[in-house]
Amino acid sequence: MSKIIILGSGAAPGVPSLACGFGNCDPKNPKNYRSRSGTYIEINNTKFLIDTSPDLRLQLLNAKIKDVDAVFYTHEHADHLHGIDDLREINRINKRAIELYASPKTLDTIKNRFGYLIAEDTQNINPLYRAALHPNTFNYNESFYFKSVKVTPIKLFGHNVECAGYIFNDGEVVFIADFKEIEDNALLHIKRQPEVLIMPLTTPSGTCFHASLDKLLEYHQKISPKRMLINHMAVESDYNEVNSRCPLGVEPAFDGMEINWI
DSSP: OEEEEEEEOBOTTOBSBTTTBTTTSOTTSGGGOBOBOEEEEEETTEEEEEOOOTTHHHHHHHHTOOOOSEEEOOOOOHHHHTTGGGHHHHHHHHTSOEEEEEOHHHHHHHHHHHGGGBOSOOTTOOTTTSOOEEEEEOOTTOOEEETTEEEEEEEEESSSSOEEEEEEGGGTEEEOOSOSEEOHHHHTTOOSOOSEEEEEEESTTOBTTBOOHHHHHHHHHHHOOSOEEEEEEOTTOOHHHHHHTOOTTEEEOOTTOEEEEO
16 A cells, blocks of 8 residues: 655645735635645655655644655755754654755755754764764656665756656656646656646746646646646635636645555
């Protein structure tokens, strides 16, 4: 059994946000309460996170997650990175290092901001007292294996910082982070019908750094997954309104949402 848990379905300000409250979102719908974006994926008993949001501690508590083998980072923005210190609790529970994967540029930023968490040599580290995040880099479009899971990082375009997406097991799961365009050659790494495709929205009409709902649905037609989840939604994205515009097999995500497949 494999699964995905949407730990957080919101964009950087969360919903409600300090500046805009609920905005266009109906506060009576609990699915419009959103913490910052984060995802837990378990494939072949391998457990990993995509990004570490500032809300990570509560997200892990709510999902009852106490074990993580690796963290895959998409980019350096605070809403995707700055919960990294909460991984120290996973170190303390499991008494071992957590593998960290990022592009060379994103890893440089992580080391500059959170150097005290990085352990190049984990053999002589006691993770009860010091964080042990072991750094790894990758090249875009070059696959590698983490345990039994094949991982192919792809470069996304149009965001205001370098951003990565991930294709797991030739497309079993496809995770797309903040973007405006995906190169066609990147999609060639999807060699099977995805069980789950996850794509970010932010606002239905898009922004200068984020794709619109119409653009996401274009990629849904290209990739043709069994199921597509829309996350990273800001206060402009009411759950019911977005859902009403989605075709069969596409739906907005919400905090705590869980998907299982065999």
